Amino acid sequence: MTPSHLEYLLHLADNPLILGQRLSEWCGHGPVLEEDLALANTALDLLGQSRLLLTRVATLEGKGRDEDQLAFLRGEREFRNWTLVELPNGDFARTVLRNFLFSACQLPLWQGLQRSCDDGLAAIAAKSLKETRYHLRHAADWVVRLGDGTEESHARMQAALAELWPYTAELFAVDPVEQDAAATGLGVASASLQPHWEATVRPLLEEATLAIPARTPFLSKGKLGVHSEHMGHLLAEMQIMQRTYPGTQW
Amino acid sequence: MLSEAQAWRVLAQVPDPEVPVLSVTELGIVREVRAAGGALTVVVTPTYSGCPATEAIEVAIRAALREAGADSIRIETRLAPAWTTDWLAPEAAEKLRAWGIAPPSVPAGAQPIRFVPPAPPCPRCGARQTERLSEFGATACKALYRCRACREPFEYFKPI
Numbered sequence: 001m002t003p004s005h006l007e008y009l010l011h012l013a014d015n016p017l018i019l020g021q022r023l024s025e026w027c028g029h030g031p032v033l034e035e036d037l038a039l040a041n042t043a044l045d046l047l048g049q050s051r052l053l054l055t056r057v058a059t060l061e062g063k064g065r066d067e068d069q070l071a072f073l074r075g076e077r078e079f080r081n082w083t084l085v086e087l088p089n090g091d092f093a094r095t096v097l098r099n100f101l102f103s104a105c106q107l108p109l110w111q112g113l114q115r116s117c118d119d120g121l122a123a124i125a126a127k128s129l130k131e132t133r134y135h136l137r138h139a140a141d142w143v144v145r146l147g148d149g150t151e152e153s154h155a156r157m158q159a160a161l162a163e164l165w166p167y168t169a170e171l172f173a174v175d176p177v178e179q180d181a182a183a184t185g186l187g188v189a190s191a192s193l194q195p196h197w198e199a200t201v202r203p204l205l206e207e208a209t210l211a212i213p214a215r216t217p218f219l220s221k222g223k224l225g226v227h228s229e230h231m232g233h234l235l236a237e238m239q240i241m242q243r244t245y246p247g248t249q250w
Numbered sequence: 251m252l253s254e255a256q257a258w259r260v261l262a263q264v265p266d267p268e269v270p271v272l273s274v275t276e277l278g279i280v281r282e283v284r285a286a287g288g289a290l291t292v293v294v295t296p297t298y299s300g301c302p303a304t305e306a307i308e309v310a311i312r313a314a315l316r317e318a319g320a321d322s323i324r325i326e327t328r329l330a331p332a333w334t335t336d337w338l339a340p341e342a343a344e345k346l347r348a349w350g351i352a353p354p355s356v357p358a359g360a361q362p363i364r365f366v367p368p369a370p371p372c373p374r375c376g377a378r379q380t381e382r383l384s385e386f387g388a389t390a391c392k393a394l395y396r397c398r399a400c401r402e403p404f405e406y407f408k409p410i
Binding site: 034035037038041042043044045046047048049051052119120122123124126127128130131134137138 | 301329334385389390
């Protein structure tokens with residue numbers, strides 16, 4: 001396991017960790033009880049996936065770190081999540097749309113990672129794939145319901161799509177860490193996920209009567225450790241307990 | 251000192267904390283028990299990645315085995331093959347139904363992305379006219395349904 005490989009595994013772990021953190025913010029604030037539960041349970045699944053992945057990194061790294069230290073003591077530039085997942089939740093439309101765009105990429109990603117040369121990662125992928133199917137179904141249903149809904153819900157969903165779409169370019173951008181992981185059989189080249197993602201996303205957005213924005217040159221760089229202005233605030237909230245009382249367990 | 255057979259019998263009495271009508275063996279969480287050199291190893295496969303009962307189940311397994319006389323207990327987590335509702339014991343379906351939870355009505359396999367699978371029959375009155383209220387119920391592993399015939403809500407153990 002080279003440092004580059006560990007970076008790749010951290011990227012895989014940080015996406016569900018940060019999105020799980022964002023979805024947890026909905027707990028107690030959902031528009032209806034069923035969706036409060038749905039978002040909290042989705043967050044729970046994601047945090048569980050992140051825990052498994054971070055533990056895998058810690059084991060392979062062999063430096064005596066554990067999942068908690070990796071989650072709560074790394075600095076902003078050491079996080080490798082897509083910028084998409086660190087953005088504020090916004091309204092319910094934006095939240096479910098992000099879940100849809102995210103899960104539509106996680107599905108082919110987990111499918112590919114089942115063949116990873118690392119047995120631990122392959123096992124986590126096989127498990128996470130099953131949960132992701134339910135996340136995708138839940139989010140997809142809501143995107144259609146709200147997109148092809150009332151004037152208000154359609155307007156909010158269309159606005160959400162305009163805001164989030166530019167951040168999806170990063171999901172398929174080529175970077176050396178991923179290329180190296182794919183070349184050695186550890187990971188999957190994200191560019192190879194794009195056809196599957198487009199095949200899932202475009203027809204559904206059309207069914208939701210949404211206009212798909214044109215591509216612009218904007219490219220976010222969260223997976224390279226260069227995050228948006230939102231990441232610092234997110235980490236401050238997420239990490240405050242461990243940083244205030246280092247080593248505390250309860 | 252416990253034999254493997256004795257250990258299995260003890261574990262068959264350890265209830266799942268969230269669905270206490272089923273034991274951890276009926277849920278297919280306990281995959282293997284090995285007794286070697288006075289030490290007992292229990293291999294468990296967690297259900298959902300984020301299942302909050304996972305640690306509670308391990309604590310319960312240790313306590314039950316210790317009470318039955320085992321002194322050296324090791325719990326090993328095995329992630330592959332991934333847990334599936336196909337591993338539920340045959341008698342589990344009826345126990346769930348009696349408890350008011352609809353058991354998985356289809357084998358795990360691939361769940362469709364957009365189409366809602368056939369609705370499970372109501373565990374109370376058996377009617378097929380049921381509708382889904384929420385993808386998630388009291389726990390991540392169950393969905394919330396309502397019976398249109400007897401009007402009662404019920405939980406559905408999701409195939410995975």
